[in-house]
Amino acid sequence: MAENIYWADTYVQKICSSAQAIRKIRHGQRIFIGSACGEPQELVRALAHCSKEFSGLEIVRMMSMETSSLIDIADQTHDASLNIRSIYLGSTSSESLSRNKRFITPMNMSEVPSLFTSRRMPVNVAMIQVSPPDDFGWMSLGISVDVTYAATLAADFVIAQVNDRMPRVMGHSFIHVNQVDVVVEHNEELLTIAPIEQSETAARIGKQLSRLIEDGSTLQVGLDAASQATVQALEGKNDLGFHSQYLTEDVMHLYSQGVITNRCKGYNDGKLVASAALGSSNLYEFLHDNPGIEFYPSDYVNDPFTIARHNRMVTMNRARAIDLTGQVLAEAMAHTLYAGVSGIPDFVRGARGSKGGKSIIFLPSTINNGSMSAITPSVAGEAVVVPRGDVHFVATEFGVINLFGKSLQERAMALISISHPDFRDELLDSAKEVGLVARDRKLGTAGKAVYPVQLEDFVYRDNLKITIRPAKPVDERRIQEHYYGLDKDDVVRRFFHEKTSFIRSDVETKSQIDYIRELTLIALVGEAGFENVIAIGEYLLEAETNMAEVAFSVNTQYQGLGLGKALLKKISVAARDNGIAGLVAYTVPTNKAMVNLFKSLPYKVVTYFEDDGLKLTCKFDELKEGLE
Known part of the structure; x- marks a missing residue:
């Protein structure tokens, strides 16, 4: 590296052509090339042009755009002139990568700089691209700091392409003229990435x-x-x-x-x-x-x-x-x-x-x-x-x-639930074959269902954020826990009889749904992925009448927050959008909360007494008086 002297005295002396700069490289040296869109194109072209004059060079770089294909040169010379070391972590199944697997060095990006600075992988020459120097001799690495900064500091010899198109980017991106051995002044457009049409x-x-x-x-x-x-x-x-x-x-x-x-x-x-x-x-x-x-x-x-x-x-x-x-x-x-x-x-x-x-x-x-x-x-x-x-x-x-x-079973079922519907049955069968999922597991109507993300919502009650969304197959256990957590009277109001057992088969129908003929909305509190279900609203289509039967349950400590009303409102909108004619609910005459909840809808409500119960109905094409 150059000695620490006043930069302006020697800057002009360091200037040479790209060809002259490349001739300072020696056989067998390891050369780092600035990465991504910061690639010093003029220097790479010069190296490619005379590459066959060298033997045993090793090129170290991040995966790049290959404006001048050094990989092709390596192939043509059977790695005698150039050997490539591409720093990369990932699969190599695409055709262009699989042909050149031998060049790949898998590493986490955070560990690459220390590879250079510790001299575990000594860098003999760094070829970089920088902005012109400021009044104090500082040049910015601009759009490519990443691993380029460490390679520059660690290199025995630095060749810098000075390009006035390179922006000066703030931060830890500057190197001084005195840290550079050779300067190649060559202005050209930086490499760019064209916008890609979004799917x-x-x-x-x-x-x-x-x-x-x-x-x-x-x-x-x-x-x-x-x-x-x-x-x-x-x-x-x-x-x-x-x-x-x-x-x-x-x-x-x-x-x-x-x-x-x-x-x-x-x-x-x-x-x-x-x-x-x-x-x-x-x-x-x-x-x-x-x-x-x-x-x-x-x-x-x-x-x-x-x-x-x-x-x-x-x-x-x-x-x-x-x-x-x-x-x-x-x-x-x-x-x-x-x-x-x-x-x-x-x-x-x-x-x-x-x-x-x-x-x-x-x-x-x-x-x-x-x-x-x-x-x-x-x-x-x-x-x-x-x-x-x-x-x-x-x-x-x-x-x-x-x-x-x-x-592993919960993971498999969760991943299957967000897979493409055409492959869900096949994935479930494969999971059963290798023991990831119990043999008696099934998807039900959820096998072909498309999750209606538009029904997701948030409400706030007493500074508590509550998520309301459609149930998913992964919610089976938390729905089960919700029912077990209900008070005895709430269980009777929901199921019309005393019930102390809520086995998986009882709750599968609540989470394995098609979101059209059957829909379950759940209200949740807590960290995403670990929430507790505090309320459930659901409908099930009666095909003969094209009416959907609705039912609700709310944990005691969250009653009085208007969750039933919020769930019913969303259920009615979803049912109407799905072509259902109206809603029907069955309850006991003493369940005033359910009666009032149903009557909060903007539709005419008809009440029937059936045996010891109460039947409430409304149709979406019959608005209350004054709302027509």
């Missing part, structure tokens, strides 16, 4: 996940198209923060709209923190000298302990596949924007340690144009990126589940 599936997943994200949360978002669709679904949120490996176009838009303010992060408040950016020239212009944005190396941004210091850290990462026990595969493909350059394990573990944090893995329910389920019986023989014990929330376009604390 309907990705948009549906985004809507599912947006319900998990509270105002004031700090976000980490993956790079693939589905992740960006999720970001777009957050436009109605407030005071979000951002701490993520990569910054993208959609995050910039949320920041510009005032959705991301970084005021509530609890750590690095007021600062949007990342380690690299991939996007358009507009994004790069947005970064330039922006005091609200700071880039740091990967050993800081991806450090699980740093991640855990943030309030309500929510990490959202796409998987390629997940098995019925929760093992996750992820991989890089061109159309997913570097999804496989994976810091997923770092962020998954960091979110777990955050106060109010959530780790979310999401994936489309099918792959290969819908011909295969992305939720599979087993991922044996493939590279597991996130082990089952680290997986908490999982989402597809068919719903969201929480696997934390669940048995």
Whole structure:
């Protein structure tokens, strides 16, 4: 490295052409190349041009766009001239990756910088791209700080392409002219990533996940198209923060709209923190000298302990596949924007340690144009990126589940419930074959049901947040616990006789539903995935009359909060939207609460006495007087 002298005296002396710079490389050296869109294109072209003059070079890089294909050169020379070491954690099943598995070095991103600085993997030459120096001789690594910063400091010899298109990004992103040995001044457009058209599936997943994200949360978002669709679904949120490996176009838009303010992060408040950016020239212009944005190396941004210091850290990462026990595969493909350059394990573990944090893995329910389920019986023989014990929330376009604390049977049933309906029976059979699920388990009408996410809602009673949503197969146990927790009189009012046993077969029909002919709404309190059911409202269609019979139960300590009324209102709307003519309820004459509840609807209520009971009916096309 150059001595620490006044930079302006020697800067001009360090300038040379790219060809002259490459000639300073020696046979057998290890060369680091700046990563992602920060790749020094002119230097890479020069190296590719004269690569056959070298022997035994090893190229170390993050997975890149390969503007000049060094991998092709390695293939042509049978690795004699160049050997490639691509830092990457993920599956290699896509065609382009599987051809070059020998080049892949799987590592967590948080650990890569120390690989260089500790000299466990000495870097002889670092080829980087920087902004022009400021008045004090400092140059910014701009859009590629990640592992590039550590490689630059650790390298024996540094070749810097100085490009006036490179933005000056605040944070821990600067190196000094005196730390550079050779300067190649070459201005050119930075590498960009074109926006990808969002799919309907990705948009549906985004809507599912947006319900998990509270105002004031700090976000980490993956790079693939589905992740960006999720970001777009957050436009109605407030005071979000951002701490993520990569910054993208959609995050910039949320920041510009005032959705991301970084005021509530609890750590690095007021600062949007990342380690690299991939996007358009507009994004790069947005970064330039922006005091609200700071880039740091990967050993800081991806450090699980740093991640855990943030309030309500929510990490959202796409998987390629997940098995019925929760093992996750992820991989890089061109159309997913570097999804496989994976810091997923770092962020998954960091979110777990955050106060109010959530780790979310999401994936489309099918792959290969819908011909295969992305939720599979087993991922044996493939590279597991996130082990089952680290997986908490999982989402597809068919719903969201929480696997934390669940048995293997509960995990399998939960994952089947959010798989594509075309594959649910097949997955259940496979789970039974390997002993994950008891032989007597069944899906019932839930096998083909599509979860109606639009029925999810939140209500607040006495500063208590209560979630109201349709029941899912995974709710079977908590519904069972609800019935066991009812007072004796409430049981009689609900079931019309004394009842002390609520075995699984009694509650399966409440959670395994088709949401059209049968619907159960539950009110829950507590942490997502570990809530307690405090009230249940349900309807069952009487096909002969096209009327739906309704029933309710509310835990004693939550009675008087208007939960029955809230449930009935949502049930009536859902039944009407599903083409049902009206509602019917059976109760005892002394159950004034049920009678008053039914009469709170905006429809004409007809009352009948049947034997010792009371029958209440209303039709949706018959409004009360004064409401016609």
